[in-house]
Amino acid sequence: MPLRLSAVYNPISGRGAGARLAEELAARLRSRGHVCDFRATRRAGDAGALAAAAARDPLDALVVIGGDGTLNEVVNGLAGAPVAVCPVPMGTANVLASELHLPRDPAGVVASLEGGGRYAMDLGVCNGRRFFLMIGAGFDGEVVTAFHRGRKGAIRKSDYFLAATRFLARYRAPRIRITVDGRAVTERATWVLVSNVAGYAAFFSFARDARADDGALDVVWFTGGAPRDIYRYFWAGLRRQVDRLVDARWVRGAAVRLDSPGPVAKQMDGDPNGALPAEISMLPKALTLVVPG
Ligand SMILES: [Mg+2]
Known part of the structure; x- marks a missing residue:
């Protein structure tokens, strides 16, 4: 046919x-x-x-x-x-x-x-725009936003690494308030990832147990803001051991609100996505993908 x-x-x-x-x-x-x-x-x-x-x-x-x-x-x-x-x-x-x-x-x-293999995956919606991977607010939002401002041509993984390293030298962590399904979970997050999938930027996994077809978003947040904390988080993400960090938390929910007293940049699916506040919801199994049969 x-x-x-x-x-x-x-x-x-x-x-x-x-x-x-x-x-x-x-x-x-x-x-x-x-x-x-x-x-x-x-x-x-x-x-x-x-x-x-x-x-x-x-x-x-x-x-x-x-x-x-x-x-x-x-x-x-x-x-x-x-x-x-x-x-x-x-x-x-x-x-x-x-x-x-x-x-x-x-x-x-x-x-x-x-x-003819098909997979129905959830989509997230952040301030009216759909995403399929994740929203990041805080450190990665700032890096992606700063990086794209100076972007020329194609991006390599090493470019991101260098940009993040340079950025960390002058980084000041924000304070982000997180509300999940109407419940206030913290006012002191420094970096938040709202994930539809377990992986992150090729090598990392911060939301190890996230599934793209369970109708929920995995919210992982961190409370340290020093450069050495950020390195520690990425190292844990690389080793898929974020659950072992004493200053990382995780919660699952369908509606997430992020806001902050100061300006905080966010990223959506790896691209700059403006600033907080973010009103995030779910569209369960809203995208049908063709996958190996
Ligand atoms: Mg999920």
Whole structure:
């Protein structure tokens, strides 16, 4: 049975690998008789608009070739339209790809599309915008925001590491108040992660037990604010041992509010996302993904 597909790809993702992969995938899909319309993004916002346009026609799947930022745009562009999304991870972190074992080679992607595996994952909503990975408020929000202000071209993991290290030298931790399902849980968090998934930025896991299909968000927060505390948290995240920290806490809930007396930057799915306050809720199983069958 030929599939009706649409594809959105970021040609510069993966330092140009996105364009090559799109070309190979398009050729392979067409040679197998599938109908596929490939559209390249040119600037921020394109992925969302292209996804919204593609979803107006009946589709078997929407292929998305790009990083987490591209997928975030698509999820928001679709705004709940019942289209199965097939992410082909090309970005810096690809948290979702490693959790769901998503293929990134053309043969593997075609096999997923033809094999028909589906996974319904939860989405979070923060101040009206959908996210699929996490919201971070405090340290990582500040780093991502400062980093993108000076960004030129593609991002490498080492760039982030250097930016974070430089940033830490002049870091002053904020005070964040957290309310979960109407219950005040702390007024003294310095860094908060509201996670839909267990992984974080390729190597780390701060919310080890988070599941993307349990209808709840995992809220992990920290109370230390010195540079050595931040290093300690990342080290624990690398070793998946955040639960052993005496100054880290975890709670699960469906509605989270974060606010702060001072300005605190936040990030959504790894991109800058303005400042607190944040009003965060859940859309259980709101995104259908194409996964290996
Ligand atoms: Mg969950």
